[in-house]
Amino acid sequence: MEIKEEGASEEGQHFLPTPQASDTGDFQFTSIQKTPNEPQLEFILACKDLVAPVRDRKLNTLVQISVIHPAEQALKRYSSTEIVEGTRDPLFLTGVTFPSEYPIYEETKIKLTVYDVKDKSHDTVRTSVLPEHKDPLPEVGRSFLGYASFKVGELLKSKEQLLALSLRTSDGGKVVGTIEVSVVKMGEIEDGDADHITTDVQGQKCALVCECTASESVNGKDNLPFLNAVLKNPVCKLYRFPTSDNKWMRIREQMSESILSFHIPKELISLHIKEDLCRNQELKELGELSPHWDNLRKNVLTHCDQMVNMYQDILTELSKETGSSFKSSSSKGEKTLEFVPVNLHLQRMHVHSPHLKDALYDVITVGAPAAHFQGFKNGGLRKLLHRFEMERRNTGYQFIYYSPENTAKAKEVLSNINQLQPLIATHADLLLNSASQHSPDSLKNSLKMLSEKTELFVHAFKDQLVRSALLALYTARPGGVLKKPPSPKNSTEDSCPQDPPPPVRRQDSIPHHSDYDEEEWDRVWANVGKSLNCIIAMVDKLIERDGGSEGAGGGSKDGEKDPSLVDAIITHPREDWYEQLYPLILTLKDCMGEVVNRAKQSLTFVLLQELAYSLPQCLMLTLRRDIVFSQAFAGLVCGFIIKLHTSLHDPGFLQQLHTVGLIVQYEGLLSTYSDEIGMLEDMAVGISDLKKVAFKIIEAKSNDVLPVITGRREHYVVEVKLPARMFEALPLQIKEGQLLHVYPVLFNVGINEQQTLAERFGDVSLQESINQENFELLKEYYTIFMEKMPPDYISHFQEQNDLKGLLENLHQSIQAKKRKNVEIMWLAATICRKLNGIRFTCCKSAKDRTSMSVTLEQCSILRDEHQLHKDFFIRALDCMRREGCRIENVLKNVRCRKYAFNMLQLMAFPKYYRPPEGTYGKADT
Numbered sequence: 029m030e031i032k033e034e035g036a037s038e039e040g041q042h043f044l045p046t047p048q049a050s051d052t053g054d055f056q057f058t059s060i061q062k063t064p065n066e067p068q069l070e071f072i073l074a075c076k077d078l079v080a081p082v083r084d085r086k087l088n089t090l091v092q093i094s095v096i097h098p099a100e101q102a103l104k105r106y107s108s109t110e111i112v113e114g115t116r117d118p119l120f121l122t123g124v125t126f127p128s129e130y131p132i133y134e135e136t137k138i139k140l141t142v143y144d145v146k147d148k149s150h151d152t153v154r155t156s157v158l159p160e161h162k163d164p165l166p167e168v169g170r171s172f173l174g175y176a177s178f179k180v181g182e183l184l185k186s187k188e189q190l191l192a193l194s195l196r197t198s199d200g201g202k203v204v205g206t207i208e209v210s211v212v213k214m215g216e217i218e219d220g221d222a223d224h225i226t227t228d229v230q231g232q233k234c235a236l237v238c239e240c241t242a243s244e245s246v247n248g249k250d251n252l253p254f255l256n257a258v259l260k261n262p263v264c265k266l267y268r269f270p271t272s273d274n275k276w277m278r279i280r281e282q283m284s285e286s287i288l289s290f291h292i293p294k295e296l297i298s299l300h301i302k303e304d305l306c307r308n309q310e311l312k313e314l315g316e317l318s319p320h321w322d323n324l325r326k327n328v329l330t331h332c333d334q335m336v337n338m339y340q341d342i343l344t345e346l347s348k349e350t351g352s353s354f355k356s357s358s359s360k361g362e363k364t365l366e367f368v369p370v371n372l373h374l375q376r377m378h379v380h381s382p383h384l385k386d387a388l389y390d391v392i393t394v395g396a397p398a399a400h401f402q403g404f405k406n407g408g409l410r411k412l413l414h415r416f417e418m419e420r421r422n423t424g425y426q427f428i429y430y431s432p433e434n435t436a437k438a439k440e441v442l443s444n445i446n447q448l449q450p451l452i453a454t455h456a457d458l459l460l461n462s463a464s465q466h467s468p469d470s471l472k473n474s475l476k477m478l479s480e481k482t483e484l485f486v487h488a489f490k491d492q493l494v495r496s497a498l499l500a501l502y503t504a505r506p507g508g509v510l511k512k513p514p515s516p517k518n519s520t521e522d523s524c525p526q527d528p529p530p531p532v533r534r535q536d537s538i539p540h541h542s543d544y545d546e547e548e549w550d551r552v553w554a555n556v557g558k559s560l561n562c563i564i565a566m567v568d569k570l571i572e573r574d575g576g577s578e579g580a581g582g583g584s585k586d587g588e589k590d591p592s593l594v595d596a597i598i599t600h601p602r603e604d605w606y607e608q609l610y611p612l613i614l615t616l617k618d619c620m621g622e623v624v625n626r627a628k629q630s631l632t633f634v635l636l637q638e639l640a641y642s643l644p645q646c647l648m649l650t651l652r653r654d655i656v657f658s659q660a661f662a663g664l665v666c667g668f669i670i671k672l673h674t675s676l677h678d679p680g681f682l683q684q685l686h687t688v689g690l691i692v693q694y695e696g697l698l699s700t701y702s703d704e705i706g707m708l709e710d711m712a713v714g715i716s717d718l719k720k721v722a723f724k725i726i727e728a729k730s731n732d733v734l735p736v737i738t739g740r741r742e743h744y745v746v747e748v749k750l751p752a753r754m755f756e757a758l759p760l761q762i763k764e765g766q767l768l769h770v771y772p773v774l775f776n777v778g779i780n781e782q783q784t785l786a787e788r789f790g791d792v793s794l795q796e797s798i799n800q801e802n803f804e805l806l807k808e809y810y811t812i813f814m815e816k817m818p819p820d821y822i823s824h825f826q827e828q829n830d831l832k833g834l835l836e837n838l839h840q841s842i843q844a845k846k847r848k849n850v851e852i853m854w855l856a857a858t859i860c861r862k863l864n865g866i867r868f869t870c871c872k873s874a875k876d877r878t879s880m881s882v883t884l885e886q887c888s889i890l891r892d893e894h895q896l897h898k899d900f901f902i903r904a905l906d907c908m909r910r911e912g913c914r915i916e917n918v919l920k921n922v923r924c925r926k927y928a929f930n931m932l933q934l935m936a937f938p939k940y941y942r943p944p945e946g947t948y949g950k951a952d953t
C-alpha cells in the first residue's frame with residue numbers, strides 16, 4: 029500500500045526569493061546571524077532505522093526539503109537530496125544550503141519528507157523557481173515514508189547544532205525512523221571517517237559531528253560585495269563526498285546570472301550607432317564625386333541610414349529590459365534580444381577538503397554566440413565572410429578592391445585622427461596659456477605634451493594606404509581634378525626638411541592617374557612636423573633668452589634646434605611669449621586641418637568601397653558579426669571581471685595579467701551537422717574577434733561598478749572599476765592604465781547523435797580545422813607566457829605543471845582524428861586552468877550538453893585535485909546532475925526539470941556525458 033503525504037498545500041513553489049517572500053510585513057522575525065555573502069544556513073541529512081512499508085523491501089530513499097515562511101504558512105518545496113539505494117540508514121551526500129539572499133529566519137519552519145523511490149525513471153524532483161508553476165506533479169514512482177519538521181532557530185540553538193528527529197507517518201502517529209539534521213560550515217572539517225558509506229553497506233553509522241577548525245578563507249572572498257553587484261540570482265547547492273583516505277570534503281556549487289548579459293550589449297549597440305552615424309556623416313562630407321561614385325554613395329547612405337535606425341530600434345527595445353540579467357534558451361531566436369548572450373551563468377565550485385586549501389573553480393556557461401534569428405540556412409560567419417571576400421575580390425572594375433586589412437586600417441587611421449586632432453588643439457591652447465603666464469616650467473610641460481601628440485598624429489599617416497586612397501579619390505572627383513589647397517601660412521618648408529616619403533606602391537585595382545601630383549600630399553603632411561619643429565625651436569629660444577640654461581625639453585623632431593630658423597623669427601630679445609608663439613600655433617593648426625581634411629576624405633572613400641559592394645548583403649554580414657560579437661563580448665567581460673576579483677590576491681596572476689595577458693578558453697560541444705555547423709561558424713568568428721578587446725582597470729569613484737566600453741568595431745577597451753582599497757594594491761603598470769590583453773581559443777568536440785551522423789555521413793573538417801588553428805594559438809600564448817614571466821616564477825611553475833606534456837597530448841589528440849574525442853576538451857580545459865585562464869563551456873543553449881560537461885569537469889577536478897574517492901565518482905556526478913545547479917538551469921530555461929535528451933540520443937553520447945535515470949526526457953524546449 030502506498031502512503032501518500034497529507035494535505036499540506038505545496039503551491040507557489042519557488043526556490044529563489046520573491047519580493048513577497050522577503051516582505052515580512054507587520055511581523056518581526058529573527059534574522060540568522062550571518063557572514064556577509066555567505067549562505068545563511070547549510071545542513072546535511074541522514075536517516076536511521078527507516079521502516080519499510082513492505083517487509084524485506086530494500087529502501088531507495090530521498091528527502092524532500094520544504095520551507096514554511098512564518099508569515100505565510102504555505103509549504104514551498106525547496107530542494108531534495110539524491111536517492112540513496114538499498115539501505116534503511118541512508119546518509120545523503122547532497123545537503124541543503126540557503127544563500128544569503130534567501131528570506132529565512134529563526135522562525136522559519138523546515139519540513140523534511142522521506143520518500144521511498146520505486147521507479148527512478150519516473151521520479152522527478154519537484155523544486156521550482158517558478159511561482160506560477162502551480163500544479164503539483166503526481167507522485168509517480170515514489171511513496172511517502174515519513175516526515176519531520178523543525179524551526180531553524182531550534183536547529184541553530186541545539187547542542188552541537190545537530191537535531192535527531194523522529195520521522196512520523198502522515199497522521200503523526202507511528203514513528204518510522206529517525207532523521208538527523210546537522211549544520212555545516214564550509215570552513216570546518218567534518219569529523220569522522222567516511223569509509224562506511226558505500227551505498228550497499230548495511231548498518232551505516234552517521235558521522236555528522238562537525239568540529240570547528242580555523243577556516244581557510246578562499247582567496248578573493250573579501251571582494252565578493254563588489255562582484256555581487258554584477259552577479260544576480262544565485263542558486264546554491266551543497267554536497268559532501270568522501271576522499272580516498274575516507275575523510276569528507278565539502279563542495280558548494282553556485283550558479284549566478286549576470287546583469288552584464290544585458291548591460292554590455294546595450295553599451296555596444298550605442299557605440300555601433302555612434303560609429304555608424306559618424307561614418308555616414310563623413311560619407312556625406314566626402315565632397316563632389318563623379319556621377320558613378322555619387323550614385324553609389326547615395327545608395328550606400330540610404331542603406332546605412334536604415335541600418336542605424338534598426339540598431340536604434342533594437343537599443344530602444346533592449347532598454348526596456350531594465351534590470352534583466354538572463355536570456356533563456358527559449359528566447360534565443362527573438363529578434364530584439366539578438367545581441368544578448370543565451371543562458372549566461374557563472375558556474376562556480378567551491379571545494380573545502382581536508383589537508384588542502386579551499387579552492388574555487390569557475391566556468392562561464394553560455395549558449396554558443398550565434399545569430400539565431402538570422403538563421404543558418406547559408407551557414408555561419410566563417411563561411412559567409414570567406415565567400416563574401418572572395419566574391420568581392422573577383423568583381424569587375426565597378427569598385428576598388430581594398431583587402432579587409434586595408435579597410436580595417438582605414439578605420440583605424442580615421443579613428444586616430446578623430447581622437448588626436450582635438451587633443452592636439454587642446455595642448456596647443458595650453459601651450460599658449462603657459463606662454464601668456466610667462467612660466468618656463470609650464471611652457472616646457474605643455475610643449476612636451478604637444479610634441480608627443482603631434483608625433484603620434486604625423487605617424488598615423490605614414491601608411492601607404494593613405495597615399496593610394498588619395499589617388500583613388502582624386503580619380504573619383506568630377507574630371508579627376510583636385511582643387512589645389514592653399515599652402516599653409518608661415519610654411520617653413522626649406523628650413524625643416526623631412527625624410528623623403530617611401531615610394532608609392534599601388535594596389536591592383538587602384539587607378540593610376542598621370543596628372544596626379546603625389547608629392548603634394550607629402551608636402552602637406554610634412555608641414556605638420558615642420559610647424560611643430562618651429563614651435564619647439566621657438567620655445568627653446570624664448571626660455572634661453574629669458575635666462576634659463578636648459579633647453580625646452582620637448583626636443584625637436586630631428587633632435588636638434590635650428591638656430592637659423594629661430595633667429596629669423598625672433599626679432600626682439602624680450603618680446604611677449606604669447607605673441608611669439610601664437611602665429612606658429614595657428615600654422616600648426618592650419619597644417620593639421622589640411623592633413624585631416626584630405627586624409628579623412630580619402631579614407632572614407634576606402635570605406636565607401638567596402639560598403640558599395642553587394643549592399644544589403646554586406647550590411648547584413650556586419651549586423652551578423654555585431655550580434656555574434658556582442659554575445660561573445662558580454663561573456664568575456666563577465667568572465668574577466670570574475671577572474672579579476674577572485675585572483676586579486678595572487679601577485680603571479682597580476683603580473684601575468686599585465687605582462688602576458690590572459691588566455692580565454694572556450695569549450696564547444698556543437699555538432700558539425702545541420703544548423704549547428706552554422707552556429708559553430710558564427711561562434712568561431714565571434715570568439716576570434718575577441719582579440720580586438722583590451723581591458724583597463726580604473727579606480728571606482730562611485731557606487732556604479734558597471735564596466736565602461738569605448739572604441740569601435742576594430743578595437744574596444746573595457747574599463748573595469750575597482751574600489752580604491754583594491755585598486756591601490758595593484759601593480760603600478762596596471763594602475764597606470766596599461767591595456768590588458770586577452771587570447772581567445774576555441775576547441776570544439778560534438779558529442780550528440782548529430783555528431784554521429786556527421787562522422788558517418790557528413791563532414792567533420794570544420795571541427796578539425798578549428799581545433800588545429802586554435803592549438804597553434806594556444807601554443808603561441810604558452811611561448812609568450814614562458815618568455816615574459818620572470819624566471820623564478822617559470823621554474824616554480826614548471827615544477828608544478830607539465831604544460832609541455834599537456835600541450836603535446838593535446839596536439840596528439842587533435843591529430844588522432846578519433847571520433848568524439850572528448851579528451852581534447854579535458855586537456856584544453858586543464859591547460860587553461862593551469863595557465864590561470866578564463867574557462868567557458870558552450871553548446872547551443874548551454875543547458876543540456878553544457879550541464880553534462882560542466883558537472884563532469886567538476887567531478888574530474890574533485891578526483892584529480894581533491895582526492896575524491898574513486899568509488900564515488902559516478903555517485904558525485906549523479907548527485908550534481910540530479911540535484912545540482914544545472915538541473916535548476918534547465919528549469920529556469922524551459923520550466924521543466926528534465927534534460928532534453930531521449931534514450932536514443934544518449935546512446936550516442938560518450939559514456940560520462942549521460943545524465944542519471946529519471947533526469948532526462950521529453951522537454952518542451
Ligand SMILES: O=P(O)(O)O[C@H]1[C@H](O)[C@@H](O)[C@H](O)[C@H](O)[C@@H]1OP(=O)(O)O
Pocket residue numbers: 357780871872873874875876877878928929930933953
Ligand atoms: O543545451 P543544449 O544541449 O544545446 O540543448 C539541446 C539538447 O542537447 C538537445 O538534445 C535537444 O534536442 C534540444 O535541441 C536542446 O536545444 P534547445 O536549444 O532546444 O534547448
